Amino acid sequence: xxxxxxxxxxxxxxxxxxxxxxAQEIPFQKVDISASETIALxxxxxxxxxxxxxxxxxxxxxxxxxxxxxxxxEAIAQIKTLREENGGIGNHPYGICYEVYVKAKQLQEEKEIxxxxxxxxxxxxxLNSCEDNLALTANYAFTTYDNxxxxxxxxxxxYEKLTSSSLNTEQALSLLKNYFRYRVFSETETIxxxxxxxxxxxxxxxxxxxxxxxxxxxxxxxxxxxKRENTTPLPAILNFTIYADSVNINDAILPATxxxxxxxxxSRGKRRSSNKxxxxxHEHKDxxxxxxxxxxxxxxxQEVGMFGGSYNGFTQWASMKNKVHxxxxxxxxxxxxxxxxxxxxxxxxxxxxxxxxxxYVTENKYLFHTSPQRWNDLNTNWYASGVAYNKMDSIDxxxxxxxxxxxxxxxxxxxxxxxxxYKEEFxxxxxxxxxxxxxxxxxxxxxxYYYREHMKYNPNAEHYVLIGPYDHWxxxxxxxxxxxxxxxxxxxxxxxxxKLIFEWYDYILKGAEKPAILKDKVNFQVMNxxxxxxxxxxxxxxxDTIPFYLNTQKEGEVYTLGNTPQSTKQEHLLQxxxxxxxxxxxxxxxxxxxxxxxxxxxxxxVFISEAFAEDKIINGAFSGELIVTTNKKDxxxxxxxxxxxTEGKYFHLSYHIGRASHTHSMEERTLLTxxxxxxxxxxxxxxxxxxxxxxxxxxxxxxxxxxxxxxxxYGTGKDVSxxxxxxxxxxxxxxxxxESWVNIPVLKESVDFKL
Numbered sequence: 001x002x003x004x005x006x007x008x009x010x011x012x013x014x015x016x017x018x019x020x021x022x023a024q025e026i027p028f029q030k031v032d033i034s035a036s037e038t039i040a041l042x043x044x045x046x047x048x049x050x051x052x053x054x055x056x057x058x059x060x061x062x063x064x065x066x067x068x069x070x071x072x073x074e075a076i077a078q079i080k081t082l083r084e085e086n087g088g089i090g091n092h093p094y095g096i097c098y099e100v101y102v103k104a105k106q107l108q109e110e111k112e113i114x115x116x117x118x119x120x121x122x123x124x125x126x127l128n129s130c131e132d133n134l135a136l137t138a139n140y141a142f143t144t145y146d147n148x149x150x151x152x153x154x155x156x157x158x159y160e161k162l163t164s165s166s167l168n169t170e171q172a173l174s175l176l177k178n179y180f181r182y183r184v185f186s187e188t189e190t191i192x193x194x195x196x197x198x199x200x201x202x203x204x205x206x207x208x209x210x211x212x213x214x215x216x217x218x219x220x221x222x223x224x225x226x227k228r229e230n231t232t233p234l235p236a237i238l239n240f241t242i243y244a245d246s247v248n249i250n251d252a253i254l255p256a257t258x259x260x261x262x263x264x265x266x267s268r269g270k271r272r273s274s275n276k277x278x279x280x281x282h283e284h285k286d287x288x289x290x291x292x293x294x295x296x297x298x299x300x301x302q303e304v305g306m307f308g309g310s311y312n313g314f315t316q317w318a319s320m321k322n323k324v325h326x327x328x329x330x331x332x333x334x335x336x337x338x339x340x341x342x343x344x345x346x347x348x349x350x351x352x353x354x355x356x357x358x359x360y361v362t363e364n365k366y367l368f369h370t371s372p373q374r375w376n377d378l379n380t381n382w383y384a385s386g387v388a389y390n391k392m393d394s395i396d397x398x399x400x401x402x403x404x405x406x407x408x409x410x411x412x413x414x415x416x417x418x419x420x421x422y423k424e425e426f427x428x429x430x431x432x433x434x435x436x437x438x439x440x441x442x443x444x445x446x447x448x449y450y451y452r453e454h455m456k457y458n459p460n461a462e463h464y465v466l467i468g469p470y471d472h473w474x475x476x477x478x479x480x481x482x483x484x485x486x487x488x489x490x491x492x493x494x495x496x497x498x499k500l501i502f503e504w505y506d507y508i509l510k511g512a513e514k515p516a517i518l519k520d521k522v523n524f525q526v527m528n529x530x531x532x533x534x535x536x537x538x539x540x541x542x543x544d545t546i547p548f549y550l551n552t553q554k555e556g557e558v559y560t561l562g563n564t565p566q567s568t569k570q571e572h573l574l575q576x577x578x579x580x581x582x583x584x585x586x587x588x589x590x591x592x593x594x595x596x597x598x599x600x601x602x603x604x605x606v607f608i609s610e611a612f613a614e615d616k617i618i619n620g621a622f623s624g625e626l627i628v629t630t631n632k633k634d635x636x637x638x639x640x641x642x643x644x645x646t647e648g649k650y651f652h653l654s655y656h657i658g659r660a661s662h663t664h665s666m667e668e669r670t671l672l673t674x675x676x677x678x679x680x681x682x683x684x685x686x687x688x689x690x691x692x693x694x695x696x697x698x699x700x701x702x703x704x705x706x707x708x709x710x711x712x713x714y715g716t717g718k719d720v721s722x723x724x725x726x727x728x729x730x731x732x733x734x735x736x737x738x739e740s741w742v743n744i745p746v747l748k749e750s751v752d753f754k755l
Contacts, residue, residue, distance in 0.1 A: 025166045026050065033159055043068050043179050046172055055169040063098065064180045065173075072102045086481055091134055091495065092141040100126055100142070101184050119191055127199055132257040133498050135199060136250045142192040143247075146369040148185045153371065155182040193246070204228060204256055210272050213289040220286055221271035225252040225262040226299060235303035235329075235509045236261040236294050240287045240315040242279055244270040244366045251308065258502045260509075261299055265290045270365055277362045279402070280314070280339045280419045287319035295327035302327045305505050307497075309334035309476030310443060314420065317450055320429050321421050330508040332501050334436040334476035338446030340416025341666075344406055346445065348662040348669075349636055350711045350721070352379055355392060358402050383581055383708035386725030407721040412666035420450075426457040433463040434504045434518070436496055438470025439527075439654075439688045440483065440591055448538070448687070455537070464518050465538075466500070467687065468492045468525035485593040489530040526617060526747075527690035533619075533747070538687070541620040542745035548698060550607055550740045557601045561609040561698060561742075571629075571735040572605050576704040578714050579728035586638045587707035591652035599642065599650050604703025605736070608644060616692045618643075620745035622654055623683035626702070627737035630678075632715025633671045634661040635732055636705035639682065639742065643690070644697040656685040657705055659713065659720075671717045677737070689747075700742050704732060 026049045031038050047068035051057070057065055063078040079095040079102075086094040093099075104119035111118065123142075127135055144151060155178040167175065200206075207224040221244075226234075237255035241248055244266045252262035268286055269277030287306075295302045304327045306316040313336030319328065337343045344354030356375040360368055374396075382395050390407055393400035409415040421429065433454065437447035444467075454461050469492055470479050477497045481488055494500060494517070506512035517523060520534035522541065535541050548561040552570040559572070576585055585603060599606070622641055636659050643651040661669045663680050672678050706712055713720045714727040 024053070024168055026053065026169065026172050027165065028162070028167045028172075029165060030159070030162055033156060039179075040183070043176060043183070044070060046167075047176055050169065050172050050176060053169050053172075055173070060095075061173065061177065063095070065176055067098065067102055067105075068176055068180055068183075070105075072106050075102050091478055091498065092137065096126065097142045097188075098184065101188060115187065116191060119188055120195060123188075123192065124195060127195065132203065133254060135196075136253045136257065138192065138196050139247045139250065143189045144185050145247075148182065148189055149369055150372070151178070151182040151185060154178050200253060204253060211290070211293050213268075213286060214292060215285045215289050218268045218275050218282065218286060218289075219273040220268055220290060221266045221273050222290065222293070223249060223252055223264045224297075224299070225249070225256045225264075227256050230256075230259070230261075233299055233301045234259065234261045235305065235505075236263050236297075236300050237505065238263045238265065238287075238290065238294065238304055238306045239308045239312055240265045240267075240283070240290060240306070240319075241308060241312045242267040242270060242277075242361050243311070251312075254498070255502075258505070260305075260505065263290075263294055269362075272365075279311075279358070279361060280318075283315045283318040284321040284419065287315050288322070288325055291319060291325040291328050295325070300327075303509055304328050305330045305332070305509060307332040307334070307501055310337050310472065313337065313443075313447070313476075314339065317420050321419075321425055324429060324431055328431060330432045330434070330505070332434045332436070332504060333447065333450065334496070335438070335441045335443045335472050336435070336447040336450060337443050338449045339419045340409075340412050341449050342443055342446035347656075347658045348410060348412075348666060349657060349659050349705065349713075350389065350407055350410075352382075352392075352709050354406075355396075355400065355403055358400060359398075362402065379708040386579070386581060388724040389711045389721040410719060410721065411662075411669060421453070423453070424457055426453045429454060429458060429461065431462075432508055433461070434501070435463065435465045436475050436500075437465070437467050438472070438475035438479075439467065439686065440469065440471045440594065441475050442472045444686050445684065452538075464521055464523070466496075466517065466523045467689075468494075468532075469527050470496075483594065484591065485595050486527075489525065489527065491530050491532060492525045492527075524619075524687075524689045526619070527688075528693075529617075529691050533689070538620065541687075541689070542747055544746050544748050545743045546616075546698075546746055548607070548609060548700065548742045548744065550605070550700070550702075550736060550738055550742075552738050555608070558606040558608050561607045561700060565739050565741075568738075570738045572738070574605055574702070574704070574734040574736060575731050576706055576734075577728075577731040578706060578712065579725055579731075581706075581725075584707040585704045586657070587709065589638055589640055589655050589657070591655075595645070595649040595651045597649065599699075599701065604638075604701055607700040607702075609698040611695045611697050612692060614694050616696075617690070617747040618653060618692060618744055619689045619747040621683065621685045621687045622656075622742060622744050623685065624681070624740070624742035626680040626740045628660070628678055628680055628740075629675060629735040629737075630660075630672060630715075631674050631730065631733045633674060633717035634659065634713055634715050634720075635672075635734065636660070636711075636713040637680070637734070638701075638703055638705055639685075640701040640703075641688075641742075641744075642699035642701070643692050644699050646693055646695040650699065651690075653690065654686040654688045656682050657710075658682055661717075698744065702736065704734070 047065050050065055051069055063075040066075040079099050083094040100122050104122045107118040108115050158175055158178055205226045205228055209222050211220050211222055237260045239251040252264035255262035268275040268282055291304050294300050294304050313333035316331040316333045378396050382392055393403055435447055435451050437444045451465055454463050469488055478495045500515055503515040507514045520536055522535045522538055525532050549565045551560045551562045551566050553560045639656045641653040643653055645651055660680055661671050711720050714723040716727045
């Protein structure tokens with residue numbers, strides 16, 4: 001009792017002193033972080049103090065701080081205002097989890113009841129108002145991915161680090177925001193999971209089983225979901241995943257809401273399977289075995305479709321490597337990973353992010369969550385140390401056999417080829433396919449690799465592609481209305497997962513009309529036009545190209561781009577000290593945000609064109625040739641493409657990261673001859689479709705690839721994973737001829753182009 005009175009005295013003293021302190025400093029006295037009620041009162045007092053300061057609150061910060069301050073009516077009004085400007089999660093209204101939380105707080109105060117009872121009542125009212133396909137995604141909209149671990153650790157860590165007797169407004173806002181996320185979800189998540197599970201049991205029949213593969217005896221865990229009122233055999237929709245968690249059951253419930261049987265299967269070694277977890281290696285056998293099992297069940301009509309994104313897209317293609325099961329009628333792979341092609345590397349350059357993914361999916365039977373700081377520190381420490389890439393797990397302190405297995409296959413060899421259809425194996429794939437991806441999808445190259453190989457070896461395949469201004473998440477679900485600062489055109493805001501995919505299934509499996517948006521084999525949304533365009537192939541996306549040559553004339557700090565080669569051949573010199581890891585190259589290539597106020601004009605070679613005399617539509621994948629003389633046997637490079645808008649923004653259009661020795665083949669490495677000119681060509685770049693306004697300029701940035709996010713190629717010609725600081729020798733020199741060029745594909749038709 002004495003402790004509580006002491007804490008109350010401190011908090012009241014702080015509150016009374018607010019009016020007399022500098023507006024930029026708020027009195028603050030740390031208390032025992034385990035005293036949750038005292039912490040809540042302290043944060044309430046701090047929120048009120050912040051509101052009374054001179055700092056302006058905007059966006060979501062405004063309603064968050066008002067909720068903590070107990071200003072519930074104002075918070076609800078602010079959420080509803082923002083809702084008009086933003087989309088939601090899986091079609092749930094923007095901010096609905098916070099609105100329900102606030103209404104529960106109001107009900108708690110009004111009825112003087114426990115918060116759990118109040119929240120249960122308000123949440124169930126909302127849940128019962130949802131259609132079945134919306135109710136099943138409540139877990140996404142109302143919970144965290146890791147049982148609030150990250151939010152809890154972030155708040156606790158920030159709180160414990162506080163040392164002064166006051167906070168400036170920046171510190172106060174950061175602390176309040178982190179406490180808000182921790183408080184809301186720690187109070188509600190358990191209730192949400194419980195009530196969603198109860199709701200699902202009322203509506204659906206769940207059957208869990210562990211099957212033994214008829215191919216090699218592996219154990220595979222399967223969950224089947226049917227609506228209780230569906231008693232006759234139905235087509236089944238399968239999602240085969242390595243991501244075993246409590247939420248992905250939704251991918252089996254969703255088909256059940258649409259008049260199908262939903263089936264969720266997890267990779268061998270996951271859930272109850274006793275086998276070893278070995279990502280990518282066995283799916284070509286295991287998925288086929290699951291399809292075979294489904295086709296023999298009394299609730300199935302011997303018709304199976306598949307869907308899923310990323311790894312779950314890969315599993316669909318893997319199932320058809322040797323042959324297509326007779327019961328498999330269609331697949332809908334989204335944002336699809338292609339092992340050896342775009343993951344865990346791109347153009348034979350290994351990236352670091354798959355290293356942490358290995359731990360995420362193989363550490364246990366479900367998913368392993370650890371502090372993001374572990375991976376940030378690993379990248380930073382590896383980069384600073386200068387040791388070889390194959391020592392990454394030594395720095396991490398945990399052996400990583402799968403990582404070592406991957407990097408021991410630096411070319412696209414039998415190891416990678418054995419995971420998915422390879423060359424002529426695409427020819428026997430004769431079922432309809434719908435691929436979805438996005439201009440800003442990390443797996444765009446993988447998704448379109450399957451498409452191109454499929455059409456190459458089976459030109460008559462019924463394979464459709466939908467691509468738009470989406471990222472890795474949006475192109476496999478419901479896109480947000482604003483992507484990294486870019487506001488999507490209205491026509492691009494389509495519900496891919498809940499609507500388009502099941503319109504496709506109804507077309508293939510139930511004889512319904514083909515989805516209206518699929519007017520041709522390749523369907524793409526032209527950014528900034530509010531229009532979709534439909535073509536028979538990616539080659540027909542554009543009807544012209546604009547060549548840009550890398551001139552040596554400078555305007556200020558940058559070089560110029562010309563539509564013809566300059567009269568006198570000259571060379572650009574790009575030097576990169578590979579031994580100097582106090583600097584980085586190509587560290588900011590990733591399009592986040594999509595439009596930037598500035599780019600580093602001194603990193604690499606920067607080229608800018610003259611202003612466009614009229615509107616232009618860039619449409620397709622850019623290509624180019626760099627004529628280079630280097631002092632090394634190999635090097636990694638990047639080419640970035642921006643639009644410099646009339647507003648002075650650098651709008652990220654596309655990029656390419658490549659390894660010179662694999663210019664002509666992923667399967668064979670051809671080292672360069674130092675000091676001899678060589679041609680580096682590239683054409684398999686990321687596709688984009690966007691209208692660029694009159695007055696805009698094209699920007700091309702060429703640089704090397706030296707940063708904490710990927711392998712560093714020191715140019716000796718040895719296996720890059722074994723190279724280190726000791727191999728750096730003299731700085732990398734790239735002498736790039738002014739005859740080098742970049743081709744930009746364009747659609748010449750006006751904005752009234754044929755739909």
